[in-house]
Amino acid sequence: MIQVEVTVNGEARSAEVEPRLLLVHFLRDVCRLRATNVGCDTTSCGACTVLLDGVSVKSCTVLAAQADGHEVATVEGLAREGELHPVQAAFRAEHGLQCGFCTPGMVMASVGLLQANPHPTEEEIRIGLEGNLCRCTGYHNIVRAVLAAAEAEA
Amino acid sequence: MIPAPFEYLRAHDVAHALDLLREHGDEAKLLAGGHSLLPMMKLRLARPTVLIDIAELADLDYVRVDGDTLAVGALATHARVGEAELVRAEAPLIAHSASLIGDPQVRHRGTIGGSLAHADPAADLPMAVLAAGATLVLEGPAGRREVDADDFFTGFFTTALEPDEILVEIRLPRRAGEPWGYEKFVRRSNDWAIVGVATVAGRVALANMGSAPLRAAETERALAAGAGIDAAAELAAENTDPVSDLHADPAYRRHLARVLVARALSSAPG
Numbered sequence: 255m256i257q258v259e260v261t262v263n264g265e266a267r268s269a270e271v272e273p274r275l276l277l278v279h280f281l282r283d284v285c286r287l288r289a290t291n292v293g294c295d296t297t298s299c300g301a302c303t304v305l306l307d308g309v310s311v312k313s314c315t316v317l318a319a320q321a322d323g324h325e326v327a328t329v330e331g332l333a334r335e336g337e338l339h340p341v342q343a344a345f346r347a348e349h350g351l352q353c354g355f356c357t358p359g360m361v362m363a364s365v366g367l368l369q370a371n372p373h374p375t376e377e378e379i380r381i382g383l384e385g386n387l388c389r390c391t392g393y394h395n396i397v398r399a400v401l402a403a404a405e406a407e408a
Numbered sequence: 409m410i411p412a413p414f415e416y417l418r419a420h421d422v423a424h425a426l427d428l429l430r431e432h433g434d435e436a437k438l439l440a441g442g443h444s445l446l447p448m449m450k451l452r453l454a455r456p457t458v459l460i461d462i463a464e465l466a467d468l469d470y471v472r473v474d475g476d477t478l479a480v481g482a483l484a485t486h487a488r489v490g491e492a493e494l495v496r497a498e499a500p501l502i503a504h505s506a507s508l509i510g511d512p513q514v515r516h517r518g519t520i521g522g523s524l525a526h527a528d529p530a531a532d533l534p535m536a537v538l539a540a541g542a543t544l545v546l547e548g549p550a551g552r553r554e555v556d557a558d559d560f561f562t563g564f565f566t567t568a569l570e571p572d573e574i575l576v577e578i579r580l581p582r583r584a585g586e587p588w589g590y591e592k593f594v595r596r597s598n599d600w601a602i603v604g605v606a607t608v609a610g611r612v613a614l615a616n617m618g619s620a621p622l623r624a625a626e627t628e629r630a631l632a633a634g635a636g637i638d639a640a641a642e643l644a645a646e647n648t649d650p651v652s653d654l655h656a657d658p659a660y661r662r663h664l665a666r667v668l669v670a671r672a673l674s675s676a677p678g
């Protein structure tokens with residue numbers, strides 16, 4: 255067992271964990287933050303996307319041990335005082351989700367995308383979300399939501 | 409899916425990582441971005457009992473000009489290699505190659521050193537550094553040595569790295585303004601090349617046309633002798649040994665190699 259300390263949504267979380275514990279399981283089972291989903295478990299679908307030191311990563315392919323001493327942001331940490339984050343609000347307004355399974359990862363990937371590129375074109379959004387699969391929406395409304403969020407944040 | 413148990417050690421600098429490698433020998437594997445190693449460990453295709461995490465070796469995360477060479481530290485991520493102005497200006501083929509790897513999340517974690525050490529014949533950067541004529545700097549207990557990319561990839565997922573060595577630097581000839589070409593044939597987004605082609609300065613390298621990234625030597629010879637693009641590209645699949653998988657059989661891969669080499673040579677953005 256090893257001791258890890260990870261700042262999750264601004265809060266220091268420390269725990270004794272097995273070195274093989276994946277970050278996604280650290281978040282779900284140790285921190286009890288269950289929004290981040292496991293879809294494929296093989297680095298393909300992006301459902302497990304969180305921000306690690308501000309950039310998007312697939313938390314099924316990062317060890318909790320690798321995140322030791324670093325900062326993680328999950329979708330639970332986005333809303334401020336009951337107000338949805340602009341990306342969350344835009345996903346809702348533009349119907350950027352149906353079943354919602356991909357949504358936490360999709361939202362975090364979008365937040366990361368907009369931090370790096372606050373005014374993306376539609377094509378840049380499609381390429382920027384290449385690592386996130388959605389089985390329901392056909393993507394159009396997701397892309398619309400990210401465009402709307404970019405406008406709202408401007 | 410979770411990996412089998414292992415011991416996790418974090419190295420502070422290259423000397424520390426080398427000490428840990430020596431101490432733990434064959435049991436140990438270096439962990440950089442973990443985006444090849446962790447998926448393999450989940451599938452039990454790799455089962456190291458000790459992981460030496462080198463991701464925090466700040467002394468290997470850099471991009472800098474060194475005379476007529478662009479030096480890239482082994483821990484530079486694909487995102488950094490793809491986006492750094494210096495790489496885009498001085499080694500645009502390498503920047504372009506890194507920017508096509510997987511998806512943004514993969515590029516935020518994966519490192520150039522990890523990709524080259526992993527030596528997947530279908531991967532982007534191994535083919536790109538081969539075309540670029542890079543030199544790889546390896547550090548071991550006896551010090552540093554340099555290996556040409558041509559001699560680094562020795563076979564299927566195997567390289568000239570000794571078990572007690574670390575790939576520390578990738579040295580790229582500066583090629584600002586020189587035309588280059590890159591073709592990556594895929595059927596799905598964020599996938600590896602079914603066949604890939606990288607070309608610059610008369611060198612032509614192929615991905616997924618054999619057990620290791622290859623030079624299209626006959627094409628290069630024809631170009632050097634003054635042949636036109638189409639005639640040279642016709643020779644692209646000579647001396648290749650492509651695999652058969654669910655994407656393509658060897659005959660189709662040879663066809664792709666010829667077509668993609670012609671495209672890469674004629675596109676040559678610069």
Ligand SMILES: Cc1cc2nc3c(=O)[nH]c(=O)nc-3n(C[C@H](O)[C@H](O)[C@H](O)COP(=O)(O)OP(=O)(O)OC[C@H]3O[C@@H](n4cnc5c(N)ncnc54)[C@H](O)[C@@H]3O)c2cc1C
Nearest residue numbers: 438440441442443444445510518519521522525531532575
């Ligand atoms: C979903 C997905 C899609 C991908 N798509 C592509 C793609 O389109 N094209 C492509 O080229 N690649 C692709 N990859 C692979 C990706 O580029 C990996 O990042 C890369 O192959 C390994 O780099 P890493 O830093 O993650 O290495 P790790 O996984 O940490 O290590 C890989 C191997 O290299 C060794 N190693 C690492 N660093 C060093 C070093 N400095 N010295 C010596 N040995 C070292 C390790 O011990 C291990 O054996 C993809 C990966 C995933 C998960």
Ligand code: FES
Nearest residue numbers: 293294295300314
């Ligand atoms: S669960 Fe991590 S990418 Fe699918």
Ligand code: FES
Nearest residue numbers: 352354388389390
């Ligand atoms: S909303 Fe169902 S998978 Fe995206």
